[in-house]
Amino acid sequence: MKSIRLSFLLFFLFLGNIQAQVLTSPGQTLQMKFALTEAGEPLYLVNLNNQPVVLPSKLGFDLKNDDIDLLDGFQITKTENSTFDETWTPVWGEESQIRNHYNELMVELTQTKTGRKMVIRFRAFDEGLGFRYEFPLQEDMGYFVVKEEKTQFAMTGDHVAFWIPGDYDTQEYDFTESKLSEIRGLMKTAITPNASQTPFSDTGVQTSLIMKSADGLYINLHEAALIDYPAMHLELDDEQMIFTSHLTPDAIGDKGYLYTPAQTPWRTIIAGKKAGNILASRITYNLNEPSKIEDPSWIKPMKYVGVWWEMITGKSSWSYTNDYKAIKLGETDYSKASPNGTHGATTENVKKYIDFAAKHGFDGVLVEGWNVGWEDWFGNSKDYVFDFLTPYPDFDLKGISAYAKEKGVQMIMHHETSSSVRNYERHMDEAYQLMKDYGYPAVKSGYVGDMLPRGEYHYSQWLVNHYQYAIEKAAEYQIMVNAHEAVRPTGVGRTWPNLIANESARGTEYQAFGGSKANHVTILPFTRQIGGPMDYTPGVFEMDVFNGSHVNSTLANQLALYVTMYSPLQMAADFPENYDRFPDAFQFIKDVALDWEKSLYLEAEPGYFLTIARKAKGTGEWFVGNVNGMDRRTGEVKFDFLESGKTYIAEIYGDKTDAHFKTNPQAYEIRKVAVDSNSVLKQFSAPGGGYAIRIRAAGKEELKGLKKLK
Structure with a gap:
């Protein structure tokens, strides 16, 4: 050698x-x-x-x-x-x-x-x-x-x-x-x-x-x-x-x-x-070409909630009935089927998520399992699996759209293709037009399972061309795309900025499938995110999930992900009731920005720790996120990126000293201190933990009584 x-x-x-x-x-x-x-x-x-x-x-x-x-x-x-x-x-x-x-x-x-x-x-x-x-x-x-x-x-x-x-x-x-x-x-x-x-x-x-x-x-x-x-x-x-x-x-x-x-x-x-x-x-x-979308004003970052985590964790189902082993679209009469009682995408349930989004200032609500065909969608090598048009009997497509509009919330469409890409292309124009008709600005597409045509792979030239076709076709209808299971991004979001996010890596859903390594999120920014933003779906507050799995993260780590896992499309993935249990921590998710003027990489070692500071576009606020690996650590943040001569309030959401991703994940504390450009913070991070900070300008009255961080 x-x-x-x-x-x-x-x-x-x-x-x-x-x-x-x-x-x-x-x-x-x-x-x-x-x-x-x-x-x-x-x-x-x-x-x-x-x-x-x-x-x-x-x-x-x-x-x-x-x-x-x-x-x-x-x-x-x-x-x-x-x-x-x-x-x-x-x-x-x-x-x-x-x-x-x-x-x-x-x-x-x-x-x-x-x-x-x-x-x-x-x-x-x-x-x-x-x-x-x-x-x-x-x-x-x-x-x-x-x-x-x-x-x-x-x-x-x-x-x-x-x-x-x-x-x-x-x-x-x-x-x-x-x-x-x-x-x-x-x-x-x-x-x-x-x-x-x-x-x-x-x-x-x-x-x-x-x-x-x-x-x-x-x-x-x-x-x-x-x-x-x-x-x-x-x-x-x-x-x-x-x-x-x-x-x-x-x-x-x-x-x-x-x-x-x-x-x-x-x-x-x-x-x-x-x-x-x-x-x-x-x-x-x-190395990508400039944007091909002449007027991108319709492309807007979104913060959303959705009927998703309850399905991933097994609390509810995508399917409407258990009566049928096989479904033929256009021939199966769902009006004669018995509801299984676990279907998540019901009008009543979706309205609860819309109400929650409206109450807390979220932009959108994602609904999975709204359309017919989920009873035999996976593993059957089925070409005509979904039509992306027909709702289940218990999902009022028109009524939901009107209710969301009344509440000032936008709906996010879900298109699971079951990797039958010819079928998706067959229906794509009608499906995107339906979204336009009902006011859905974004789609989450999915490609779970082996590819159809049979023998093709997710990352071959043919499939790469399909994903690109879907992005460009969506742009014709002014629709943003969040593609799951597609090829990992390579900066194409510059040329087609309606590609607002991808999954294309092991996301939060695997925390409900037996868990991911606690240091996983310290690696993803150095690997998967080099090509573009990831829809990681963070924000899980209850770590012992419905199906018995455990989320290998502390609550403070989940907050930090909104800063360290960059995406202009960010989900608060947990059940609304879990956010109601921790309203003080949930406040950070509500406050954190989606779009940034500047980003600084303060401390970084892949697999071990990562601290990023970002300045929000338009508000001048700064947010800091730290995610930690397997070992407890005390990091240091110098606030020399702040404007000299000004004093700010830093709202710090951190792990308690006895926090641990496995044994004590919800042990967090919140404190406020005054900081300026000379301040230095030494902050503890638990195994699988981290911290999140909001830094904002404040008047003299608000600063009274606050400890000044030297």
Whole structure:
């Protein structure tokens, strides 16, 4: 292994700056070198502040039914350098302005034997690199099928990684912390049951992957702008510590179908000496195209409650009756069926949630199980499973819409497809029009179960195109999309900001399915959220849930998630009666903002702790969230981000000293102190705990009697 890497390094050393193409970032912090071997193989390497991040790594493709692959035999026939600098305004986000500043190198390669041209475009940012393949319109290359993309990421050592198994159908795994060399031995225990799953290798892992080197460098590997292409996984050669891209296949094993002109998604490498550097990077968004929605004024962040958690925990059901084993839409007469008495989406029950939302200032109410077909929706390989139009007899679609409008609350539609995507596309226009007719501004779509057409996978090119079609079709009807079980996001929310959230990871629902690791939420921002916001559905106050499972979190940790798990769509997931039990803690959920002017990453160590401060857009208030791992810890927050010369009130929601996610999760305390830009807070976090802080301006009268935090 060492000899192979040494030969690569010597190769680049001898090339120097004469034959190698060198690209540096605007601030000169990142350097990328590109060259061809004697065999005409493309190679690149990446350094950050003169520290190796990616060792010399090969680039190219295996093609199907082609004697000559796009791996070697290339000559450099053209290069172009350029620079770009803009500041753009996101529709929603972790900050109100994003700078997009990079230097670019375009390398045109021509394969000597075939005359085929392939362009590799590199963009160097100060904190990382993005690159993609492009195939210009050309006589020698029209249609072609990708057997495998062979992009390499050669690591400098046996890094510590937080990973989930490579899988064509699910990201819903707990993360495993290990060295790269240990992945193979831990894979079997890392693969836990799911409704649909297809793991493919003993050393295959998913992106976004976060790693830490022995000398303290944090590295993230992912992709951006996943459009008309299969999702990328990473296959590890655990002897040489080299990752190679592994694309999701289709039903017959092919990876990608392309025709010129074409381009791949961007492959991204983000690196930093601090973990917070990874979180602060906007490379993923910046590598996506600007918004294609000319007037996005209808896209608005939402805070919502809903008829969901009671179903997840088994208190109520999605289905209306137990009379039928099989349902044929349009033929089954529900008026003759006996109600099962557990159906959650009844008019009476939904009105209770609307009343609760109106009373406490929530924007919306989500209802699952409102439409016919839930009696045999899962596991039957059923094509015509839902019509997304017909309500159950006990759900008054028109009446609910009018009642919500009267109360000033918007309804959120639910479209579970049961992974029958052809059926969803069959009904999509009518379903979205129904939403418009009844005033539903957002839809939560779902893709539970094995894919139909049979043999397809959730992350293949065909399905990636379906998800994109759903987003763009929704935009025609001015509908926001929150997709569950879809492909993990890659910054496409910049181009289509009506993609307001995704699940695409192990969310709160798994706390009712046996629980997630207590440090799970300290990892997700470094992995899943690199590509976009997550509908994690936080806010559970009763940890011993209806079905006997236990939520591995303290109540204070649940509050902190509204700050640390960024999303412009945030749910208060618990039963209304549990919020009524803890009205003082519930106040933070009501107060916390959804859209941000600025975000600061104060303390960060994936798997162990994370503290984020965010300034709310429009109000000037600050919110701080801390989530903690498995060990009790006292963190430190410096309030030097506050405006100098002003005194504020800090409302601190924290764990009591005897709190513990397993044994005492509801032990919290709330206190108010006066703070200014010189104040420093030392705050305790329990195992699986954390704290949440609201910081607001206050007058002299309100500040009287408050202790000043020094």
